[in-house]
Amino acid sequence: MEFSEIMAIWWPDQAAVSAVIWVFVIILFMWLARTPAHRAIKSFSQIIRNAMRMAAHSVTALEKHLRQRNREVLLTSGMEETERYIEREFQRVEDVVTRDLSGYPSLQRELKDQITKIDDDYRKSAEVPPMPQNYIDAIDAVSKIEGNGDPMVTKILGEIQTTMKHNSEKEITEYRHSSKERHGLLKTMMPYWRNLSKTLESVEKKIVGLEDRSKVIDAQIEKYEQIMAKTNMAERILSSSSMTQFFTSGLVLIIALLGAYVNFQLIALPMSEMVGGASRLGPLRASDVAALVLVFFEIVLGLFLMEAFQITRLFPIISSLDDKLRKNMALIAFIFLFIFASIESSLAYMRDLLAADREALTQSLAGITVEAPEFRWITTIGQMTMGFILPFALMLVAIPLESFVHSLRTVLGMVMVFLLQSLAFVIRQLGSLASNIGHILLNIYDLIIFIPLKIEQSIGHKKKIKAGHEDESAISN
């Protein structure tokens, strides 16, 4: 039965009248079913709202849990990082102490020797021949006494005067000589003074260096204490640091990827000479796969080398290895890396030969006279050098990779928290929307049946008035 037939069921010839009857029937039905319909709409919207509220509550709980977990991870990693930093600083201090200050006793002895020598020289320079001033004055006074004409006395006094003069001159000469000697001694003290000054300066530098290091350690210890106390400030600093690390290391990794791509391009063509240019692995050519494997293998070797040197700590098992074993591992990784770099360099040479051959063929096919380029050796050497250096350059990718991996956990956690927050908000809004839609539906329902409702209300009102009148008359009676 079609819709038009159903519509015209009441009055087949008069569709409009039939439709009006339908409207009347529906309104009547809705008016009769008003209370259960209202209840159904209310409970349905309530159920949706409650379900949404519960879901939002669960998501919020999950978000809180994740936030807590992120905080713990962040603080733990921050703590580990700070511990590592402090450890390294102490290591540096220890190095300074072992290297420079371990020779402190000999330095002290050297300083003592220098001081003793300076002291001796100083003492020597201070020794002046005694000048018997009073005795000379007395003799001088005696020599100036007049002889009263006595030739004997005059002669004696003259001799005294001559002797006095002679002695005086001799003393002046001796004094000059001793002054010269003293100046000479003071002059010989100069290099000792300089040495002493230099030694003290170097000691000062070392002490100042240690002082600087101790300030850095103090700052790190303070940070460590904050992390240990799990303060919000520490969390904020660590989050911000993680974000910075994430973007910086991400940028460096992109550059490294471009480097790896250049490396791949350098060896892909000659690889086809080795493994064949026609065989394939899925959609990729086997030669391309081989070249990729070689590049990845070099990166992995680089990672191991950096781990073995304890520059990065991506693999705890390597860090925890015995020192000798770790050094052997570093040596093996380096030898392999060197061999791979050499292979790559030779592949780059082969690439140049193949490219030249292909170029010659293309020129010959195009009917151009083939001419060997004059400075082709420059590109050959350039390619070979690149082939040799790139594996070692890619080795350094381990450092940004470590930062990226560590910061990724924090950043992902933050993103997840944001997503969960958003999800909780959306769910809450949906619950609220369901509740509001329920209210709107109730109002629309009443709007559709407003005529019978109005009639019902007026009848009810009249009944109330009548009942009121009856009550009043009953009271007055």
Add this chain to the structure above:
Amino acid sequence: MTKKISTLIVASLLTFLSGCSDPKSHATSVMLLLDTSGTYTQELSKAQSIINYILGTMTSGDSFAVARIDSGSFSEKDIVSKMTFDDRPSAANSQKRTFQQAINTMVSEVKSSTYTDISGGMLQAIDYLEETGAGNRHIFVFSDMKEEIPKGHIRDFPINFNGVTVTALNVTKLRSDNVDPREYMTRIENWRNKVESSGGTWRVINDLDNVDDLLGKN
């Protein structure tokens, strides 16, 4: 259970490797048919540059053959040169040089034939492409596409062009076409119907200066 899963994984891996390591499905094979009838031999220098272009685009594992269209072309004798290029690029380059040399010799020594058995050449080409087993198959016909079959030769049967791209190159207009261009159009249309009705792809390229990506490799 674990054993079953591991067997399944190994089997899938082997299937993947054996299925994907088939180099032929990615390879291209090309047969170029050269019309050596009448005055069309004068056009062969143009064909030479097209052959050189195709040689330049071929890579390891691809196959290329050049054959003459003469009085009876369904014959191996008409194949001037054919090669499947080596896996190693250096060896493939040497092969290309040899191929180029063979074509140069053929062009300098070619004699014009009385008849033009294009259908025979097409059959020969399809046979060759089938043999190579390549995934991308092309037939290039360097001809005016006017077929003239010797008496007694039967060529009026459908040819299976399924999966083959047929490209007519340098389809020159004959004197009679100038009198009635409908002849030219009908000739081209007949070949188009013949190729497309059996699942092939038909193309006509007359501007030989604009033949970029002729094999659809890029």
